[in-house]
Amino acid sequence: MxxxxxxxxxxxxxxxxxxxxxxxxxxxxxxxxxxxxxxxxxxRDLELARATPDLIYDQMVAAGCAKKITFSYMGNPGVGSLRIVRGAIERGEIEWEEYSHFGMISCLQAGAAGLPFMPIMPTGATDLEKANSRIKRVVDPYSGNELIAVPALxxxxxxxxxxxxxxxxxxxxxxxxxxxxxxxxxxxxxxxxxxxxxxxxxxxxxxxxxxxxxxxxxxxxxxxxxxxxxxxxxxxxxxxxxxxxxxxxxxxxxxxxxxxxxxxxxxxxxxxxxxxxxxxxxxxxxxxxxxxxxxxxxxx
Missing domain, CATH: 3.40.1080.10 (Glutaconate Coenzyme A-transferase)
Known part of the structure; x- marks a missing residue:
């Protein structure tokens, strides 16, 4: 059909x-x-997720569609900041969750594979861990080395x-x-x-x-x-x-x-x-x- x-x-x-x-x-x-x-x-009250929000989410936030945005890079490509999304976050009008590009895609990969999370190698972006409590540290059961874990999306x-x-x-x-x-x-x-x-x-x-x-x-x-x-x-x-x-x-x-x-x-x-x-x-x-x-x- x-x-x-x-x-x-x-x-x-x-x-x-x-x-x-x-x-x-x-x-x-x-x-x-x-x-x-x-x-x-x-x-209304949508949770918008996208690696690069672009103008599409700036417009949707401006129209009052969103209560939360999950993203990695955020900006008007080649121009500057996404003024509307950034302003809404800074004023506390919407919730937000930030990852690195690879972290965001790893969240999707976990979701697509039916896994609860995806392990990735530690990066230099330790400030993201401070800003996002959903990013965790786990131990590789084979080597004993520390890894980053991001939740399934x-x-x-x-x-x-x-x-x-x-x-x-x-x-x-x-x-x-x-x-x-x-x-x-x-x-x-x-x-x-x-x-x-x-x-x-x-x-x-x-x-x-x-x-x-x-x-x-x-x-x-x-x-x-x-x-x-x-x-x-x-x-x-x-x-x-x-x-x-x-x-x-x-x-x-x-x-x-x-x-x-x-x-x-x-x-x-x-x-x-x-x-x-x-x-x-x-x-x-x-x-x-x-x-x-x-x-x-x-x-x-």
């Missing part, structure tokens, strides 16, 4: 108030469209954006690969958004690119341009001007609210949001075709 449904329905059905969310993607394939839909639907919902998927959720992604696979296998529910919905034969033609198998996916949604202002390798470029502009917008609550009113609450869905950006912006974000070399998989 097809798992293909509209994004609004997927968020309404599979994302509930008070749940934990991991919106995956590293540098590109960041699921902004899903984040905006969560804002539109007024979801099992989000209620993982949202993964991919370049293409079939109607059952079997998904191809390429370019810079982040923690999408680990987040999907660690989560209780998985929502996939895709640039294209393709026939199953397309997915089967390149099995090594299927990082998200359909059997762990609850819903798949056709959402072209879902990553803006992030990018999707091979489909459209990163909107660097937006990232620069957000730094200015996020300086005041009034300008942030004005942006949310116009671009999120004021648009029916992501298709309308993309259309509102205009043809000139669309043209600026176009990418040229650059195909990989063909692969002969032989008989299967």
């Amino acid at each position: 097809s798992k293909l449904i509209p994004l609004s329905e997927a968020i309404s059905k599979f994302m509930q108030d008070g749940e934990s969310l991991y919106a995956a993607g590293f540098t590109h394939l960041i699921p902004f469209a899903a984040g905006h839909e969560i804002i539109r639907q007024g979801k 099992n989000p209620d919902v993982a949202i993964i954006h991919v370049q293409r998927a079939d109607i059952n959720g079997n998904s191809h992604l390429w370019g810079i690969i982040g923690e999408q696979k680990e987040a999907a296998f660690a989560a209780e529910k998985v929502i996939v958004t895709a640039e294209e919905i393709v026939d199953e034969s397309v997915i089967r033609s390149d099995p090594n690119r299927t990082l998200i198998p359909g059997f762990i996916v609850d819903a798949v949604c056709h959402v072209p341009h879902a990553c803006h202002p992030s990018y999707a390798q091979g489909y459209y470029d990163r909107d660097n001007a937006f990232y620069m502009g957000w730094d200015e917008i996020s300086k005041s609550q009034e300008s942030v609210q004005s942006w949310l009113d116009e671009w999120v609450y004021g648009t029916r869905d992501h298709a309308e949001y993309w259309e509102k950006l205009g043809k000139e912006k669309h043209k600026n974000l176009e990418v040229e075709e650059l195909l990989s070399a063909p692969i002969n998989y032989g008989k299967y």
Whole structure:
């Protein structure tokens, strides 16, 4: 049976108030469209987890969706701080939990493997241990050496954006690969958004690119341009001007609210949001075709 449904329905059905969310993607394939839909639907008291919160969580915190954020690096990439998330943490308005990049991914790996924690080698980041009581010291039973242990992360919902998927959720992604696979296998529910919905034969033609198998996916949604202002390798470029502009917008609550009113609450869905950006912006974000070399998989 097809798992293909509209994004609004997927968020309404599979994302509930008070749940934990991991919106995956590293540098590109960041699921902004899903984040905006969560804002539109007024979801509240969410625990947001993400290795690099990016602007997607700045916007969700600004909209009042979050009660906690778990992260490693936090910032507006290449620009500066995430003003809204940082301000909310400093004022004590939301809870927070911080790890190193490797520590955060290790939390997901433990969750995906069904383990209660993941041991990692000690690092120089001892201040993180002081700030995060969930990071523990354990003894390697084989060598007697001291190790770091980080707890399993099992989000209620993982949202993964991919370049293409079939109607059952079997998904191809390429370019810079982040923690999408680990987040999907660690989560209780998985929502996939895709640039294209393709026939199953397309997915089967390149099995090594299927990082998200359909059997762990609850819903798949056709959402072209879902990553803006992030990018999707091979489909459209990163909107660097937006990232620069957000730094200015996020300086005041009034300008942030004005942006949310116009671009999120004021648009029916992501298709309308993309259309509102205009043809000139669309043209600026176009990418040229650059195909990989063909692969002969032989008989299967």
